Every structure is written in C-alpha cells, then in structure tokens.
Amino acid sequence: MAFGPFLLLALMEGLVTAAVLALAAAGLSLVFGVMRVVNVAHGEFYMLGALLAWAVTTMIPGPPALAFLAAVIIAPLLVAALAAAADGLVLKRLDYDPEATIVATIGLLYILQQAALSLYGPNANPVTAPFEWRIQLPWFGYSGYKLFVVLAAGLVLLALWLLMTRTRAGLVMRATQVDRMTAQAFGINVDRVYMGTFALGAGLAALAGVLVVPIAQAHYLMGHDPLLLSFIVVIIGGLGSLRGTLIAALVIGLSDGVISMFFTPTLAKILATLLVAMVLIFRPQGLFGAKA
Amino acid sequence: MALEVQGLTAGYGPVTVLRGVDFRAEPGQITCLMGRNGVGKSTFLMALMGLLPGASGTVSLDGTPLHGLPAHEVPKRGLAYVPQGRRLFGPLTVAENLAVGGLVRGNDSATQDHVLTLFPRLRERLTQISGTLSGGEQQMLAIARALCLRPRVLLLDEPTEGLQPSMIALIQDAIRSLKAEGVAVVLVEQRVDAVLKLADRVAFMVAGRIEDAMPVKGLAPDADVFRTYVGV
Numbered sequence: 001m002a003f004g005p006f007l008l009l010a011l012m013e014g015l016v017t018a019a020v021l022a023l024a025a026a027g028l029s030l031v032f033g034v035m036r037v038v039n040v041a042h043g044e045f046y047m048l049g050a051l052l053a054w055a056v057t058t059m060i061p062g063p064p065a066l067a068f069l070a071a072v073i074i075a076p077l078l079v080a081a082l083a084a085a086a087d088g089l090v091l092k093r094l095d096y097d098p099e100a101t102i103v104a105t106i107g108l109l110y111i112l113q114q115a116a117l118s119l120y121g122p123n124a125n126p127v128t129a130p131f132e133w134r135i136q137l138p139w140f141g142y143s144g145y146k147l148f149v150v151l152a153a154g155l156v157l158l159a160l161w162l163l164m165t166r167t168r169a170g171l172v173m174r175a176t177q178v179d180r181m182t183a184q185a186f187g188i189n190v191d192r193v194y195m196g197t198f199a200l201g202a203g204l205a206a207l208a209g210v211l212v213v214p215i216a217q218a219h220y221l222m223g224h225d226p227l228l229l230s231f232i233v234v235i236i237g238g239l240g241s242l243r244g245t246l247i248a249a250l251v252i253g254l255s256d257g258v259i260s261m262f263f264t265p266t267l268a269k270i271l272a273t274l275l276v277a278m279v280l281i282f283r284p285q286g287l288f289g290a291k292a
Numbered sequence: 293m294a295l296e297v298q299g300l301t302a303g304y305g306p307v308t309v310l311r312g313v314d315f316r317a318e319p320g321q322i323t324c325l326m327g328r329n330g331v332g333k334s335t336f337l338m339a340l341m342g343l344l345p346g347a348s349g350t351v352s353l354d355g356t357p358l359h360g361l362p363a364h365e366v367p368k369r370g371l372a373y374v375p376q377g378r379r380l381f382g383p384l385t386v387a388e389n390l391a392v393g394g395l396v397r398g399n400d401s402a403t404q405d406h407v408l409t410l411f412p413r414l415r416e417r418l419t420q421i422s423g424t425l426s427g428g429e430q431q432m433l434a435i436a437r438a439l440c441l442r443p444r445v446l447l448l449d450e451p452t453e454g455l456q457p458s459m460i461a462l463i464q465d466a467i468r469s470l471k472a473e474g475v476a477v478v479l480v481e482q483r484v485d486a487v488l489k490l491a492d493r494v495a496f497m498v499a500g501r502i503e504d505a506m507p508v509k510g511l512a513p514d515a516d517v518f519r520t521y522v523g524v
C-alpha cells in the first residue's frame with residue numbers, strides 16, 4: 001500500500017482509539033473535576049463494561065444488533081449503580097479526602113479485577129459486532145462498526161457537554177466543582193452530586209468498554225491500558241476540563257494510531273508518556289486546566 | 293421572632309471557636325455583629341448555616357428548629373448567606389450564579405427580576421463570567437445570589453470590605469430595602485460609621501460569646517462600647 005492510503009488507515013485507526021479514549025477520559029476528568037478524587041479504579045469500570053457487554057450479549061438470543069443494544073443500555077447502568085454503591089460505602093466515609101481516596105480506589109481496582117476473574121474467568125471473550133457493514137475505499141476496506149464507534153462517542157460527548165452546560169444537573173455539578181461549601185449554602189446536596197458524578201464517570205468508562213468490545217475482546221485485565229491512557233489524556237488536557245480532555249484524546253489517539261502503524265505501539269506509549277512529562281514540567285495544570 | 297440562637301458551640305475539628313452563643317434577630321431589623329478579629333463572627337454565621345459539623349446548641353427560625361439539619365436543608369428553611377470574600381462561582385456567568393441562588397425556590401422570574409431591580413448593573417452583565425466582574429459588582433452579585441433564595445433571614449459577612457464609597461452606598465441602600473421588606477438582616481461589620489448608619493441593634497462578640505447587645509439609637513461614634521469591644 002502506498003504511503004498516503006497507509007497514513008489514512010493509520011489516522012482512521014487513531015480516530016477510533018481517540019473516540020474510545022475520549023469517552024473513558026471524560027469520565028475520569030469529570031470525577032476529578034467535581035469531586036477532586038483521583039479514581040485509580042476507573043479502568044476497571046471500563047473492563048466491567050466490556051465484560052458485562054459480553055455477558056449480556058451471550059444471554060440474549062436473536063440478532064446481534066438487538067443483543068448489543070441491550071448491552072449498551074444495561075452494562076453502563078449496572079456499572080454506574082456499582083460505582084454509586086462504592087461512593088456511598090467507601091469514598092463518602094473517607095469524606096473524599098484526596099490522599100485517602102487514592103488508596104481506596106487502588107483497593108477497589110483489585111477487588112473489581114479479582115471479582116471479574118472469579119466470575120468470568122481469565123479468558124478473552126469475543127462479542128459479535130452489531131452489524132458487519134464495511135466501507136469500501138479505493139485502497140482498502142474499513143469496518144463500518146469502527147466508524148459507528150467514532151460517531152457514537154461523538155454523540156455521547158455532545159450529550160455530556162449539553163448536560164454540563166444547559167441543564168440544572170450540570171449547573172449543580174459545576175457549582176459544586178467550584179466551591180463545595182458555598183454550594184451547600186445554596187441548598188445543593190453535595191453528597192448526592194458526588195454520588196451522581198461518580199456513577200456518571202463510571203458509566204462513561206463502561207460505555208467506552210461496551211463500544212470497544214466488538215473490536216477488542218473482553219477480559220479481566222483490559223482496564224490497565226485505558227487507565228494509563230486516560231490519565232495521560234486528562235493530565236495533558238487539564239484535570240477537570242472537558243474541552244481539554246477531548247483535544248488531548250484526539251492528539252493521543254491519532255498519534256497512537258499513526259505511530260503504532262508506522263513504528264510500534266510501544267513507541268507510541270513511550271512518546272505519550274514523554275509528552276505527559278513535558279506538560280507536567282512546563283504547564284503542570286495541563287493545556288486547558290485552571291491554575292491551582 | 294425570626295431567628296433565635298441559644299448556647300451555640302462550634303468550631304473547626306478539635307478547635308472550639310464559639311462557646312455558647314445566645315443571639316436574636318428580628319424581622320425587619322438589621323442586627324450588626326461586631327468584635328475584634330478572630331472572636332468568631334464569621335464562624336458564627338457559618339454555624340448558623342449548618343456548615344460546621346459537630347455544632348451544639350439550638351438555632352430556630354420562627355420556632356422551627358434548624359440545628360441538626362444537613363447544611364443543604366438550611367437555606368430551604370429561609371436562611372441565606374453572603375460569605376466573607378464573596379465566594380462566587382467564579383467560572384460561571386452572572387446569570388448562572390443567580391440561577392444557583394434560586395435553585396431551592398425553582399428560579400422564578402419574578403424573584404430574579406426583583407433582585408435585578410435592586411442591582412440594575414447586574415442586568416447588563418448577565419452573560420459575563422462572574423470572576424471577571426469588578427470587586428463591587430462581585431459583592432452585588434454575592435448579595436443578589438443570596439436574595440434569589442427569597443430569604444427571611446440574610447446573613448452578611450463584611451459585605452462592604454474593600455469597596456469604594458459609591459459601591460458601599462449602593463450596597464447599603466440594598467440592605468435598607470431588604471429591611472423594609474421585613475427581612476431579618478444579620479450583618480458582620482467592623483466599621484463603626486456603617487453600623488451607626490444601618491443597624492437597629494448591635495451585638496458585641498468576645499472570645500466566642502456575645503458579651504453585650506443593645507439598640508444602636510443613641511450610640512455615639514466614640515461610645516465606650518466600641519473602644520472596649522472593637523478597639524476603635
């Protein structure tokens with residue numbers, strides 16, 4: 001294949017990575033932005049989304065599209081409910097102390113990971129894509145499902161932006177993000193906002209896991225890479241900045257696609273980590289984050 | 293009677309600041325709270341709003357107990373708070389700050405119109421990010437945001453601190469309007485001239501207790517109580 005089409009293919013692959021990454025990282029960024037909690041277990045919510053999608057699609061007979069639609073709805077809701085329970089049982093009892101919650105979410109990471117291993121075993125589990133449509137370009141064919149992932153992630157991120165900027169819930173979350181105490185003085189139930197935010201963040205990660213599972217199989221260790229890449233994205237974009245998260249996800253996703261295809265995936269990860277180091281040295285608040 | 297406080301003890305973790313405060317604020321009156329730095333005036337307002345966990349004593353509004361309620365329930369009972377330093381939601385617009393103020397009352401347009409009549413300058417700046425307003429405008433917004441709650445009791449913590457005289461006059465006019473509407477105003481204020489201009493009663497705080505309280509009428513700027521309790 002000539003260089004041009006090869007680059008186009010790399011960019012398309014990178015766009016898919018960016019879309020999934022943007023969804024997962026938006027959840028991580030939201031949780032940190034509103035709650036000041038660094039959720040180390042975030043990748044496990046992604047993994048649970050993927051595994052639950054596999055479980056749901058194997059339980060529902062009939063056309064793959066129907067089973068997948070059920071998985072898209074059920075898996076993020078279940079993971080969000082689990083996250084809400086974890087918030088009430090663990091994070092709230094620690095009064096959302098930044099250091100203590102890091103340790104607690106590390107514990108949560110291992111609990112979720114080992115629970116997934118016990119329940120679903122160590123095997124990688126495939127999920128059939130909801131449709132098999134392919135787009136035929138002059139140089140190569142490309143999965144229609146992958147383009148659907150990009151479109152779906154874009155629509156969900158648009159909905160998230162509308163939620164944050166145009167609704168009462170978004171206003172309440174942004175006010176709580178700015179000043180927890182003053183928000184309480186205006187009748188905002190901060191505990192409820194935190195629980196909802198943690199559930200929403202986990203739900204977004206789970207949705208990313210559901211969308212990715214027809215491309216990459218579901219297994220109990222699949223949360224590591226998304227966690228690392230999500231942290232890379234939110235550090236570069238600026239913790240708590242949705243716009244920064246989206247732009248950083250595009251940069252990391254596209255560069256990951258191109259570098260992985262022309263060189264090696266390991267080099268892509270090394271360069272992304274190097275970029276994080278540069279951002280931390282020269283602009284610690286991230287490209288779009290507010291100064292502390 | 294609007295607000296009655298008995299034996300209020302509160303602080304920050306193991307540090308006790310308020311030591312059995314007794315206090316009253318009547319509807320349609322401005323009660324000023326004076327005292328030297330660090331005696332617990334701001335802590336008292338925060339404790340009234342339920343923002344200090346572990347507080348003891350009783351706080352009631354028209355006989356309805358407020359103590360022991362979660363902090364987010366207190367504003368629903370009719371108390372509004374303008375904290376020291378304004379504490380606006382800086383990245384949010386003026387309109388969004390007012391909307392947060394009106395959350396518990398459902399953000400009715402009549403209340404917001406009334407508030408913007410008191411502070412017409414804010415009407416021109418509804419889409420402006422509140423953190424970019426001038427100091428005086430920020431203070432107006434902090435008061436306007438609290439008024440969107442349609443409070444029966446308004447707690448103001450040094451609302452004119454650091455403002456230019458024209459802004460101070462605007463804010464004092466707004467406070468007088470609230471008094472005329474029957475709101476009980478509790479005002480933490482350090483400046484004697486402002487207290488004498490605005491207040492109906494003044495209470496002096498010393499080491500976490502109300503040491504003395506009296507009507508303002510008849511007090512001179514050089515009265516002994518100001519020298520004793522405020523050091524001016």
